[in-house]
Structure formats: C-alpha cells, structure tokens
Amino acid sequence: MPNPTTRSEAISAKCRDCIYDPGAAGTWRQQVAACESGNCPLFDFRPCPPKRKLTSADLQKLREGTEGHGGAPIAD
Template structure:
C-alpha cells in the first residue's frame, strides 16, 4: 500500500459519512481537526486545489 493510499484511507475512515453532503474527498477537505497529524497532508477535493 502506498503512503498516499494509507493517508486517504485513514482520513476517509475518520470523517466520511455517506449520509452527509459531499463526496468523501469534499468531507475530508472540510475537516476542522487541525491538531490531527495528517491535517496538512489530507486529501483535498479538486475544486479546492483549483481555487487556491
């Protein structure tokens, strides 16, 4: 397993809720857990990357 996949999987496991609005990437990009060690390397949605 790659490091990127491991990070993606952990973030998805932590915050994603299929009943909530948005894709798992959108939900992870909106994560507010700034104390998380993965916060700065969490996956972000393509819309966020294009906008900033």
C-alpha cells in the first residue's frame, strides 16, 4: 500500500511489511494476527481478520500450516 492516508492504513502497511510471507500459510492478516512480537509498539493495534478473532488453536494451525483445506497449507 503506497502512501497510506490514515493511521489504520499506516499500521496495516507496516505490519504487512514486517511479517507477511507470501510463501507461508495464511493471508497477510492471518499472519499478522499470529504475530508474537509483543515488544513491538504496534502489537496492540495490529490488524486482524475482520470476521472473528483467532483462537489459540487457530494460531497453532496457522503456525503448522494446516488451517482449513483438509490439512493442506493455506494459499493467499
């Protein structure tokens, strides 16, 4: 996202730049939600999937690359 115009867009852009790996399981928002960098100043403000908050079981599945799709890694 070039030139974010709102605080929310700027936080989303920074989080995506920091943690998103297109080769890893999950969307960029799911990967950001699974972020464990509690020392990051943006940690409490990071964007998460809008439908629901991820549970600890969801986060574990993302880390293992088995969230949904019958155990196959999630493609973005």
